[in-house]
Amino acid sequence: MRFTIQRDRLVQSVQDVMKAVTSRTTIPILTGIKIVASDEGVALTGSDSDISIESFIPKTEENEVIVNIEQPGSIVLQAKFFSEIVKKLPTDQVEIHVENHLQTVITSGKSQFNLNGIDADEYPHLPQIEEDNVFSIPTDLLKAMVRQTVFAVSTSETRPILTGVNWQIEGSALTCIATDSHRLALRKATIETASEASYNVVIPGKSLSELSKILDDHNDTIQIVITENQVLFKAKNLLFFSRLLEGNYPDTSRLIPNESKTDVVVTTKAFLQAIDRASLLAREGKNNVVKLSTVDDQVIEISSNSPEIGKVIEELPSISKEGEDLKISFSAKFMMDALKTLEGTEIKISFTGAMRPFIITPLNDDSILQLILPVRTY
Numbered sequence: 001m002r003f004t005i006q007r008d009r010l011v012q013s014v015q016d017v018m019k020a021v022t023s024r025t026t027i028p029i030l031t032g033i034k035i036v037a038s039d040e041g042v043a044l045t046g047s048d049s050d051i052s053i054e055s056f057i058p059k060t061e062e063n064e065v066i067v068n069i070e071q072p073g074s075i076v077l078q079a080k081f082f083s084e085i086v087k088k089l090p091t092d093q094v095e096i097h098v099e100n101h102l103q104t105v106i107t108s109g110k111s112q113f114n115l116n117g118i119d120a121d122e123y124p125h126l127p128q129i130e131e132d133n134v135f136s137i138p139t140d141l142l143k144a145m146v147r148q149t150v151f152a153v154s155t156s157e158t159r160p161i162l163t164g165v166n167w168q169i170e171g172s173a174l175t176c177i178a179t180d181s182h183r184l185a186l187r188k189a190t191i192e193t194a195s196e197a198s199y200n201v202v203i204p205g206k207s208l209s210e211l212s213k214i215l216d217d218h219n220d221t222i223q224i225v226i227t228e229n230q231v232l233f234k235a236k237n238l239l240f241f242s243r244l245l246e247g248n249y250p251d252t253s254r255l256i257p258n259e260s261k262t263d264v265v266v267t268t269k270a271f272l273q274a275i276d277r278a279s280l281l282a283r284e285g286k287n288n289v290v291k292l293s294t295v296d297d298q299v300i301e302i303s304s305n306s307p308e309i310g311k312v313i314e315e316l317p318s319i320s321k322e323g324e325d326l327k328i329s330f331s332a333k334f335m336m337d338a339l340k341t342l343e344g345t346e347i348k349i350s351f352t353g354a355m356r357p358f359i360i361t362p363l364n365d366d367s368i369l370q371l372i373l374p375v376r377t378y
Contacts, residue, residue: 001073002097003037005057006066007089007108013055014083016238017046019210020053021079027124032076033083034123035096041067045126046079051207052126052241053214071097074120075104082106085113127230127241135169135193136221139235145176146212148187148341148368153205154180164202166249169226171196177252178205183334184252184357184371185341192221199226202249207242214238255357256371260350262323264300265363266316268347272339274316278304279332281312289375290335293327294318304332319346328354329375338370 017033025031025048034045041058059067075098086094089108098104102117146165154162159181166177174191177184211233215222223234226244233240278290282304290304300318305311328351339347344362351358360370 001035001037001075002070002095003042004068004070004093004095005042007086007092007094009057009066010086010094013042013044013057014086016055016214017044017053018079018083019214020046020048020051022048023080025049029076029118029122030124031079032118032123033079034074034076034120036074036120037067037069037072039069039072041069045123047124047126049124050204050243051210052239054126054239056237056239058237073098075102075117076120076123077104077115077117081115085115126239127227127232129225129227129230129232129241131225133193133195133197134223134225135172135174135191135195136223137174137189137191138221139215140217141189142222143212143215143217145174145187145189146208149176149178149185150205150208150212151337151341152178152180152183152185152370156180161202161245161247161249163206164204164245164249165208166202166252167199167226169193169197169199171198177249179250179252179255179371182331182373183338184255184369185338186252186256186369186371188367200249201226201231202245202247203231203242204245211240211242214240256359256369257350257352257357260323260352260359262294262321262326262351264294264321264349264351265319265346266300266349267319268339268342268345268362270316271347272336274302274314275332275335275339277314278302278312279336280304281306281309282332288332289329290332291327291329294321294325297321323351326351326354328358330358330372331375334372338372342368342370 030047036043043056045054057067090111091109095107104115104117106113149165168175172190172193174189176187225232229244231242282288282290293301295301299315301315303313338360342362346363347360348363349360357371357373
């Protein structure tokens with residue numbers, strides 16, 4: 001194998017596939033990056049057996065030569081060293097060639113590295129996915145849906161299924177739900193699909209976070225293929241595979257209240273800042289609790305009290321209030337996490353009682369919903 005490549009493109013691809021490489025693997029070869037040079041270009045692959053990422057660098061793009069292939073071939077190189085080396089190479093062009101016994105020479109300007117390679121045939125194959133049912137989604141929408149749900153997945157392994165995001169697809173409707181049993185985030189969107197297939201799968205939150213970091217904002221659409229135990233996201237020159245979580249996701253529709261006793265409409269930014277200030281005194285210990293109470297139809301009161309530190313009370317104008325008066329306590333962190341994902345200047349908070357879950361939605365937009373369980377305080 002021998003080829004010359006633009007350093008910047010190589011660095012970018014290495015950084016993308018590195019997101020799937022981990023040092024904590026039981027399969028030693030997975031600490032490496034697989035490099036395959038063919039007549040079309042160079043493909044790099046990284047995997048930790050849960051996530052696999054393949055980044056392809058074409059020979060030419062927009063009439064510009066990016067890779068010059070002199071001899072096709074393949075090799076696996078230690079990811080940690082290879083990624084550090086390519087970042088620090090001195091010139092814009094890099095030559096990589098494999099000599100006998102898998103010795104790999106990386107040359108750039110007057111700098112030359114020799115790395116011991118591993119036979120690429122030993123590297124596990126990427127999942128083979130039948131692309132019968134493909135659906136597509138714009139990149140910016142996919143990234144928004146991940147951002148608006150993935151923060152609510154559970155970080156505890158006691159219920160592994162809750163560490164993922166539940167994707168439900170019915171026709172062209174996609175619903176993403178995440179919950180850690182103290183809060184829930186839900187986002188709906190319309191997708192392009194050629195089939196009427198329906199899916200109900202759970203994608204690990206970690207996979208979606210890594211995918212979101214890799215995707216460029218200018219990738220137009222992402223194609224998504226779901227099989228029994230894998231999901232494949234296809235962008236331009238990028239394949240991102242993730243295994244699906246096994247098991248049944250809990251039926252969350254029963255958690256979301258249909259009616260409310262108190263509805264409050266507030267300005268998102270002012271409300272977020274008030275919660276943020278109240279949480280300054282609530283950060284000590286585990287509670288991190290703030291209280292909300294309705295004073296009258298135009299004012300709500302946000303307060304927090306830590307016996308050792310002090311207390312804070314703030315009155316905030318509300319745009320409207322309907323229904324009963326209410327006092328409720330909740331986690332400031334959960335509330336701020338939820339508010340940061342909501343798009344729109346005004347939000348509606350619907351309460352069904354001091355000890356019942358309440359929901360937060362942007363005004364006049366039912367595609368996104370955040371639900372939080374209150375905290376008992378006496």
